[in-house]
Amino acid sequence: MKDNYSYNIQLRCVVCGSEDHFDCNEDKSYIKCTNCGKEYFGGYDELVSCNQDQIEEVKEIATEEVGNDLQKELNKMLNDAFKGNKYVKFK
Numbered sequence: 503m504k505d506n507y508s509y510n511i512q513l514r515c516v517v518c519g520s521e522d523h524f525d526c527n528e529d530k531s532y533i534k535c536t537n538c539g540k541e542y543f544g545g546y547d548e549l550v551s552c553n554q555d556q557i558e559e560v561k562e563i564a565t566e567e568v569g570n571d572l573q574k575e576l577n578k579m580l581n582d583a584f585k586g587n588k589y590v591k592f593k
């Protein structure tokens with residue numbers, strides 16, 4: 503199992519969908535999309551709240567991946583636990 507899982511969430515402009523035309527001030531309290539001119543006066547927080555769908559999607563992928571790894575780990579532990587017992591078999 504991996505020690506850490508990291509996922510990238512690509513925030514998008516709600517107006518034009520651009521992912522890399524963001525211009526922000528130092529503390530990210532104001533963000534502007536230079537592609538379409540949309541201004542996010544709520545800054546980074548506003549952008550994140552506009553991208554909840556993306557975040558949910560990544561969460562689902564993450565849950566699935568971590569779940570699969572856990573299952574593998576569990577099977578391995580069970581196999582190890584019953585090693586040497588020819589009557590017990592795990593697929």
Ligand SMILES: [Zn+2]
Nearest residue numbers: 515518535538
């Ligand atoms: Zn835009």
